[in-house]
Amino acid sequence: MKRFVIGIDVGGTKTACALVDENRVLYGGHSIPSNPELENERFFDVIVEEVKTLLAGQGFDASGRRPAGTRAANGQARLEAAEIAGAGVGMPSFIYYDKGHIIKTSNLVKIRDFPARDYLSEKLRLQVTLDNDARAAALAEYRHGAGKGFHNMLYCPVSSGISSAILIGGKLFRGSYGWAGETGHMIATPGEGVECGCGNRGCYMSWCSGLMIIKHIRQWIDSGEKTIMTELAGGKEKIDSIILEKAHDAGDRMAVKAFNQMTNWLGIWFYNLYVSLNINCFVLGGGLVKMGEKLLDPVRRTFDIYNHDDFPVYFKTAACGKNCGTLGAAELAWESCAENAM
Numbered sequence: 001m002k003r004f005v006i007g008i009d010v011g012g013t014k015t016a017c018a019l020v021d022e023n024r025v026l027y028g029g030h031s032i033p034s035n036p037e038l039e040n041e042r043f044f045d046v047i048v049e050e051v052k053t054l055l056a057g058q059g060f061d062a063s064g065r066r067p068a069g070t071r072a073a074n075g076q077a078r079l080e081a082a083e084i085a086g087a088g089v090g091m092p093s094f095i096y097y098d099k100g101h102i103i104k105t106s107n108l109v110k111i112r113d114f115p116a117r118d119y120l121s122e123k124l125r126l127q128v129t130l131d132n133d134a135r136a137a138a139l140a141e142y143r144h145g146a147g148k149g150f151h152n153m154l155y156c157p158v159s160s161g162i163s164s165a166i167l168i169g170g171k172l173f174r175g176s177y178g179w180a181g182e183t184g185h186m187i188a189t190p191g192e193g194v195e196c197g198c199g200n201r202g203c204y205m206s207w208c209s210g211l212m213i214i215k216h217i218r219q220w221i222d223s224g225e226k227t228i229m230t231e232l233a234g235g236k237e238k239i240d241s242i243i244l245e246k247a248h249d250a251g252d253r254m255a256v257k258a259f260n261q262m263t264n265w266l267g268i269w270f271y272n273l274y275v276s277l278n279i280n281c282f283v284l285g286g287g288l289v290k291m292g293e294k295l296l297d298p299v300r301r302t303f304d305i306y307n308h309d310d311f312p313v314y315f316k317t318a319a320c321g322k323n324c325g326t327l328g329a330a331e332l333a334w335e336s337c338a339e340n341a342m
Contacts, residue, residue: 097178267302
């Protein structure tokens with residue numbers, strides 16, 4: 001009997017889910033916007049409904065089973081009689097891993113202090129594995145993407161937020177409570193800059209993540225600095241990373257200033273990770289990486305300013321594509337299935 005898990009990737013801007021089989025083939029994947037106004041139960045109730053829609057679209061009933069030989073509702077997949085073995089969820093949160101409890105979420109600040117694993121498990125009637133989204137994506141990249149062949153690896157998403165996931169000898173290192181790798185919230189300039197969702201000012205994320213750099217831009221505009229970004233976006237509140245990139249390419253002074261701030265702090269962040277952990281493979285994922293070499297070249301140059309040894313350090317772009325987070329969440333589920341079978 002063919003088995004599946006559900007991979008659920010929750011991000012600051014969108015939530016994606018898909019069925020993933022034992023060969024890591026994805027079925028029926030789709031996504032919806034993440035609503036930052038929803039609090040704990042309401043937020044996860046939306047996810048539950050999306051999973052039910054996903055299952056119905058692939059011909060499964062609420063118990064995760066479907067008759068042998070039937071066709072999925074969308075006609076795209078001929079699945080045999082199957083059973084859903086579990087679900088994996090990647091969240092952009094501090095997560096007490098052993099308890100499946102969300103402590104706080106810097107980009108979805110209303111999601112905090114919530115037993116998400118048990119809540120989803122009860123609602124879906126499935127075994128659920130909950131972990132940070134960076135750690136989920138790290139498993140996908142290590143096993144199927146840019147990290148293949150390396151003994152140790154750091155996966156670093158650079159998107160609406162920044163963080164890292166630490167793989168040592170192929171095993172995720174989670175620390176004492178489960179949130180090892182939340183290095184974007186290490187303090188770089190105590191008390192300075194904009195306030196991050198973590199509650200502090202001056203962490204790395206507050207200086208160079210996609211959401212936070214927009215906060216800086218708006219502050220600069222409020223102080224009287226000029227930029228074409230306001231006109232390009234149709235208003236200060238509509239400025240986003242896409243507008244920032246367009247303005248940078250046009251030579252806008254503020255956009256160039258924002259880029260320089262981002263690349264400088266990202267390079268320093270990577271250097272500090274390197275000297276702390278001595279892991280030589282950085283796999284970079286997330287939406288901002290799509291900016292390509294205009295972002296990555298100056299990041300590497302900043303890293304090299306501080307790095308004075310000649311040992312190779314590899315900066316690689318994530319290779320699993322748009323399904324990285326969903327595939328990684330599924331890997332969490334498959335890993336739990338394997339552990340429970342022992």
